[in-house]
Amino acid sequence: MGNIEKKDISMHYDFKEIEKNWQDFWAKNETFKAKNNSDKPKYYVLDMFPYPSGAGLHVGHPLGYIASDIYARYKRHKGFNVLHPQGYDSFGLPAEQYAIQTGQHPAVTTAANIKTYRRQLDQLGFSFDWSREVRTSSPEYYKWTQWIFIQIFNSWYNKDTDKAEDVETLIAKFSADGNANVNAVCDDDIESFSAADWKAFSDVKKQEILLQYRLTYLADTEVNWCPALGTVLANDEIVNGVSERGGHTVIRKKMTQWSMRISAYAQRLLDGLNTVDWPQPLKDSQTNWIGRSQGASAVFNVKDHDEKIDVFTTRPDTIFGVSFMTLAPEHELVSKITTEVQKAEVEAYIEATAKRSERDRMADVKTISGAFTGAYAEHPFTKEPIPIWIGDYVLAGYGTGAVMSVPCGDQRDYDFAKHFNIPIPNIFEGVDISEEAHADKDKTVIANSDFLNGLPYKKAMKLAIYELEKLGQGEGKINYRLRDAVFSRQRYWGEPFPVYYVDGMPQMIEKEFLPIALPEVEKYLPTETGEPPLGNAEVWAWDTVTNTVVNNSEINNSTVFPLELNTMPGWAGSSQYFNRYMDPHNENEIFSKEAIDYWQDVDLYIGGSEHATGHLLYSRFWQKFMFDKGLVPKDEFAKKLINQGMITGTSAFVYKVRFEITQADEFYDRDEVEKFHAELISNNPIFISKNLVDKLLASDNPENFEFLTRKVEGKLNELEDLARKKFPKVEVLRVELDLGKNFLMPLHVKVNYVNASDELDIHSLKTDDEFGEDFEKAIFIGEKGEIIDGKNDVYKVGREVEKMSKSKYNVVNPDAICEEYGADSLRLYEMFLGPLEQSKPWNTAGITGAHGFLKKLWRLYHSGAEGAFAVSEDEPSKDSYKTLHKTIKKVEEDIENFSFNTSVSTFMIAVNELGAQKCSSRKVLEPLAILVSPYAPHIAEELWKQLGHEGSISTVDFPKFEEKYLVESSKEYPVSFNGKMRFKLELPLDLSKDEIEAAVMAHEKTAQQLQGRTPKKVIVVPGKIINIVG
RNA sequence: GCUCGAGUGGUGGAAUUGGUAGACACGUUGGACUUAAAAUCCAAUGGACAUUAGUCCGUACGGGUUCAAGUCCCGUCUCGAGUACCA
Structure with a gap:
């Protein structure tokens, strides 16, 4: 052997060599290390914190990272000091579940997973500043998570100053005046005390009271307990009444837990949404989650008791329509007011509802249930008695857990009243309520309501509140759906408190x-x-x-x-990580003042929309808290946020034809015969190609089935022989195709055995390590209807877009793509697939387009003999300049608009044009390399080096667009007749409207189109279009 | 149920203020090069009729505004996402 020819790197596009070299270069030179001070303006680009899962990355995961990387690299070219860090949200359930099963310490699995992640991220050429990496599970990091917890514990929310303050200021107030004049966000059931009381309280008592005010507090709370996971869950960790992870049952349970008083920030979290550039759907879902509603609280005295029922209503204008009250079964008054007679019924009902899981409760919303307590409340205005019921349609967690039921104006109250035969008084003018409640507010006029008669909704509402306040039995009130967040988890792999x-x-x-x-x-x-x-x-x-x-x-x-x-929940570590990145190794402070003052906030945050009501709400809460404490300069941590869409998979299917064996089984054991049949069928499957499937499905023409039967006759006979050998005593034994309704069984096959033309690589399928055996004896009937034997026919699979998942065998690993096409191709192709925010299917076949583009790009710079590097110093042609500047303009606009897919097309057009122009001028090719560099950084660096530059291309100035190269002297006008384009006409751009019209009317094709008619009107838009009407 | 978002060739998608619908790419078909394959290059490619010139239809469906509508307005349908007894 000896001399294996060493290929000159400049000769052909050797992406493997190039990509490895530059990744090494970047790492060695710390090219992307960000400084915490600079003359340049700052720009902070952040990806949402990844959890390092054991499965590693699939091609869907890097989508957002590629987009943010392009933007970060672009900003460096534009002269910014860019912070683009990455790290790991490395506490989490999967590692712990694995630990429970295997005894392996979660830290060990996590470290291994991180290693895989890092390798996969590195091979994609991201410009992360790895010197700032953080891991939420490392003690150096969670030291500061614990520290923030302490800060929150030592704070209370002062509604007068509308911000969090140190508990010392609260204690000062208590010592001076007691708690009567303290306007705080706190627990509802607080006893009042004087300054003297406070001083006399024991130490423990003082601590108990303070806990009711602290922003994180320990309290007995109704929590979402998930028995299968053995832990409580926050509201955002429950989807459709079951746990988000694993889909396990969730029940209500009372436990002593740490909670975060996020409800104190409800209004500010809502207001803040108007100040950030985040996607509207995300803002909407946070708005819904916070759930602000404006109305009034009204107090109803309970007859023959000292108790009062406090309700929240958004319709105080309908207070005269109240015909009963409903309390949540868990409401604390229930046991106090229930009469002896009703006791058994009420207790039975409470017990029954307590047993139901969240999911059950949600599942039968339509079933109406409840019980009468026997007690009555007194209407604040009419003093009439109102029966008090309990019903589980009233939620303990919302408002006060009690409602004034107005059946004529609320459908749920209406249904409840109908079901229990409670009167439904009508308090609306001219409205029929015999069939359903009238919930409409607008155009509603109140009637049968004393002082509210004849008033429209808005006025009635104001007056009702005024009158309630006068009586001291209510006031205007704003209520939020947002609950305080449970902060304890009964888990190992999380931050200790x-x-x-x-x-x-x-x-x-x-x-x-x-x-x-x-x-x-x-x-x-x-x-x-x-x-x-x-x-x-x-x-x-x-x-x-x-x-x-x-x-x-x-x-x-x-x-x-x-x-x-207990340990802290998953979101603890991710609620301030973006600030820690600014100064990640600081041992004395969470971050230095200089660092936070310099970086301020995240300029661009990219990640999935699944974090809308979890991470993104909690982070905003902590940020506002930190802002109140003067620790951060901004009360919103991310100016702009983009949700990247999901990449779905394109599954591949083969179609198995069912066939049956008819036989007489009286000589043999039935089970034995059936078992044999089952095996025979599964061991000898017959698959038919996609177009045969379509044909068979399209018509019930029996000829199609006969054709198929003829094709497989040989095989069927063979199976019959096998069956006869096994059961010789059976005389009638026939194997035939099952032509019943579900004659086809689609089966997923691994997508990597399918080529760009949807043809199945049968040989590889049959030798697959995992499933090869299942297909070993399979018969494949191809597109032409031939049994495939070598190359006589091809088998085409069916394709369908589904979520990328292991079980559907449609997962595509970026490692394999990088191996075959390189990271630059993968980056370009992921962007090329479609708009960033949209979800779109992955199909590996299309990557050849992106890869082909890179090869063509390479060739532009390698026009020398045998593909040697060659650029000329000649002045480029006018066309080449035009192509270049058109490209600069479009790419710059696209990046600013996050429209990455269209800039990839633009590059392709540019390279196609420059190729056709045979352009090899440095003056065009040098700026082109810079333009491409954010998207395909490796090839750009290599070309830059070959162009004779030292060092990295990454901070070279972005090319400047110059309008003068695009100025045209003429335009090819589309000429339309009645709006339909008929022909094109090249005309100088400096013609006036009249001159254009004259030129068009003189044209022979115009006469031809008009066929002697006189046009009624001629529309001329100079530089755009000509339309002739007539 | 409610709230958003989206429907464009065989496929992913383009179309900037209402102004040439289908850019770019995949796939398909034909051709060149090759012993062959791969790679590469060239041509065609929304549908139907005509196969020379052309005509008609076409951006989910039905209306409307306009010289001109994928784009604006009204109504309908379908799909996707979020949310779900919130008083």
Whole structure:
């Protein structure tokens, strides 16, 4: 052998060599390391934090990363100091579930997964500043998550200043005036106390009271408990009444949990949406989630009791239509007011509703159920008695958990009243309510309502509130659907709380002793006594003398105390990571003032829309909190946000024909015969090609089936022989095609065995490691109807767009694409597929277009002998200049508009044109390389180097567009007759309207079109179009 | 049910203010090169009729505005996403 010819890199487009070289170069030179100070303006481009899953990336995942990378690279060319970091949201359920099953420590699996992720990200050529990488599961990082938790704990929300303040200011108020004049967001059931009371309270009592005000607090809450996962879930982690992860049942349960008082920020979270450039659907879903509604609270006294029922209503104008009250079954008054007679019924009802899971409750919304308490409330105006019911259509968690039921104006109240035969008084003028409630507000006039008679909705509403306030039995009120967020998880693989307990009261650990590291445990399941997994830790107690974590055996509750056993939820680590990236290795502060003052906020944030009501809401909440504390300069962390669409898969199907065996089975054991048949059929499948499928489905012409039967006769006979050998005593034994209704069975096959023409590689399928055996004896009938044997025919698969998933065998791994076509091709193709925000199907076949483009691009710079690098110093032709500047203009506009798909087309057009022009001028090819560089950075760097430049292309100035190269002297006008384009006419652009009209009318084709008619009108839009009407 | 978003060739998609519908790419068909294949290059490619010149239809469907509508207005249908007893 000896001399294997070493190919000159300049000779052909060797993407493997090029991509590897430049990835090494970038890493070695830290090309994309961002400085925290610069004369350049800053720009912060961020991708949503990835969870490093075990499965690695498929081609759908990098879509957003490619877009953000293009934008980041573009901004560098435009003279910005760009921050483009990446890291891992590495706490999470999958690693823990794996740990439970295998005993493998989640840290080990997580580290391995991160390694795979990193390799996959690196091979795509992203311009991340890896020196800033963070991992939420590393103690250096979660130290600051714990620190933020402490800050939140030490804060309360002052409604007077409308911001979070230190609890010290609250304590000062308590000491001075008690709590009567404190205007705070806090628990509802707070007793009032004077300054003297406060001073007299025990220490524990004071702590208890403060907990009711803190922005994160410990309280008995109705939580969403998921028994299968063994943990509570936040509202956004439940989809359709089951857990988002795994789809497990969720039930309501009362538990002591940490909660975040996000409800304090409801209005500001709503208002902030108007200040950010985020997609409207995302804003809409946050708006819905926060669920602001304006109305009034009204107080109804309970007859023969001291109790009051506080309700929230959006329709105080309908207060005279109240004919009953409904309380949620969980409402605290229920047990107090229920009469002896009704007790049994009410208790039975409460028990029945408590048992139902969230999903059950949601599933039968239509079933009306409830019970009468026997008690009556008093109408604030008429003083009439109103029966009090309970019903599970009233939610304990919304408003006050009680409603004033106005059946004539609310469909749910109406249905409930109908079902239980409760009167339905009509308080609307001229409205028929015999069939359904009248929920319309506009054009509604109130009647039968005392002082509200004759008033329209808006006026009645104001007056009703005024009168309620006068009575001291209500006031105008705004209510939010947004609940406080449960912040405890009964899990191992999450941030430990920096909390220990003294007399049952939570105490924060001082900042200088953080982080409190996750302890080692024997097993990752809850303890036998039902405590969270940290209950298994042996070294999990806090020594207040040494300020260290010590063995549980040392707990004495005087100096050594038990630590918190819950961990923080998944969103804890991702709620401030974007700020930590600004100064990720700072050991003394979460980030320095200089860093945050320089970077300010995220300029562009790209990620999936699935985070709308989770991460993106919690992050905004924490940001606003940090803003209140003066820690960050902006109260919204991301100016612009884009949701990239999903890439779906294009599944491939083969079609199995069913066939049957008819026989007499009286000589043999039935089960045995059936088993044999089943095996015979599954071992000898017959597949028919796509067009035969279409033919058979299109008509019930029996000839098509006969044709098919003839084709497979040989095989059927062979099977019959096998069957006869096995069961010789059977005389009638026939194998034939099943021509019944479902004669076809589509089966997924791996998409990588299908080529661009949808032809199946049968040989590879049959030798597949996983499924080869299933197809070994299979017969494939091809497009022409031939049994495939070598190259006599081809088998075409059917295709269908489905979600990319392992079970559908349509997952495409970027590693394989990079291997065959290179990262630059993959990047271009992903962008070329369609608009970023839209979801679109992946089909590997199309990548040849992007790859072909790169080869053509390469050839432009390699027009020398045998493809050697060659550019000329000659002045480019006018056409080449025009092509270049047209491209600069379009690409710049496209990137600014995030329309990456159209700029790829633009590049293709440019290269096609320059190729046709035989352009090899440096003056065109140099700027072209820069234009392409954000999209296909490796090839651009290589070309830049060959053009004779030192160093990276990445910060070279973006080419400047010059209008003068596009100025034209003439235009090819489309000439339309009655709006239909008939021919084209080249005319100078400096002609006046009249001159254009004259030129067109003089044209022979015009006469031909008009055929002697006189046009009624001639429309001329100079530079655009000519339309002749007549 | 409610709230958004979208319907354009065989496929992904383009069309900037209402102004040449289908750019660009895949696929398909034919051709060149080759012993052959791959690669590459050239040509055609919305449909129907005519196969020279042309004509008609065509952006989910039905109306409307306009010299001109994929684009604007009204109504209908279909699909997708989010949300779901929120008083």
